[in-house]
Amino acid sequence: MDSLTGEGGSAILVKELYQAYDNVRRAYGRGKKGIMIDGNKVLFSGMQATGNLTLGNYLGALKNWVTLCDEYQCFYSVVDLHSITIRQDPAELRRRARNLLTLYIAAGIDPEKNCLYYQSHVSGHTELSWILNCFTYMGELNRMTQFKDKSAKHADNINAGLFTYPVLMAADILLYQSDVVPVGKDQLQHLEITRDIAQRFNAIYGDVFTIPEPYVGKTGASIKSLQNPEKKMSKSDENPNASIYLMDDPGTIIRKFKRAVTDSEACVRYSEEQPGIRNLIDIYSACTGKTPEETEKEFDGKGYGDFKMAVGEAVVGVLKPLQDRYEELSKNKDYIDKVIKDNAEKANYYAAKTLRKVQKKVGFPERIR
DSSP: OOBTTOTTOOSSOOHHHHHHHHHHHHHHOOBBOOOOBTTBEEEEEEEOSSSOOBHHHIIIIIHHHHHHTTTEEEEEEEOHHHHTTSOOOHHHHHHHHHHHHHHHHHTTOOTTTSEEEEGGGOTHHHHHHHHHHTTSOHHHHHTOHHHHHHHHHTTTOOOHHHHSHHHHHHHHHHTTTOSEEOOOGGGHHHHHHHHHHHHHHHHHHSSOSBOOEEOOOSOOOOOBOSSOTTSBOOTTOSOTTSOOBTTOOHHHHHHHHHTOOOOSSOOOOOOTTOHHHHHHHHHHHHHHOOOHHHHHHHTTTOOHHHHHHHHHHHHHHHHHHHHHHHHHHHTOHHHHHHHHHHHHHHHHHHHHHHHHHHHHHHTOOOOOO
């Protein structure tokens, strides 16, 4: 998992995906009524501190996170615990974690209105994960497709953490009594098992956990690889020309778009038969606010060279303010340190509420305070 929304995936559940949850709700019921923080429901999401974030991560998820605090109390985690299922260089992991949290703020996510924190700074994630492991069946974990996929990619390091990864993800969500979780299609299975574990626990001990629902709201752009428009843009793609990274300089961005795969039609048309051009139109529309139809009209009669240049310039225009803000924040160590400290305290406060209740329910002795 690179993010709960998936790499470059839409934060929106398509109609048929949401229908699947209707079936689950009818079978199990809603469960515990969610807590309200300052009158708002709770939303949880996060991204791994591995690799460099791409344009797909930004347009598909991060950009939309900015305004969600108007409707929800949002917890956005840098999920560094998940990152170590694959071997990491310690110094590099710390650097990437700080960079990612800084990017959250640079993208416009207000750390006063939202909770931006390192997963590893809230011990409740691992404590709750162990308890939930005891309510999760081996057969459920064996069916998780992401374990199979990552095991194939990292055959030399198939560890228990990778196998129980979905349980830690369930703990991430349930720890804050999350009402909603933005998920892409590739993360649907993880939300399903989270709901199953919570329902199972509630059936034994009463209404302890809020049963999370998929977030349904504003559509995020689904950005594809520039070299293979049949797959998502990914920060782990081995082809450096396939992805636009958020910190790419203008020259690099323009060069990558010039090399983007298109076709021989020589017509800027939003068509399933032209996946490369369709992807470029999606990117252009997301950056300019224009519809695909307006984009088609704008470039009617123009060649792919002109269109690719325009897309590249639009992306540069969107990323430049973010890059400038990121550079400014990176120089302000005291401010970032304070954000990390204050938000860890905030996250721990809410996590402790859930954890104390869970510990009491399963029979752990109360601490003498």
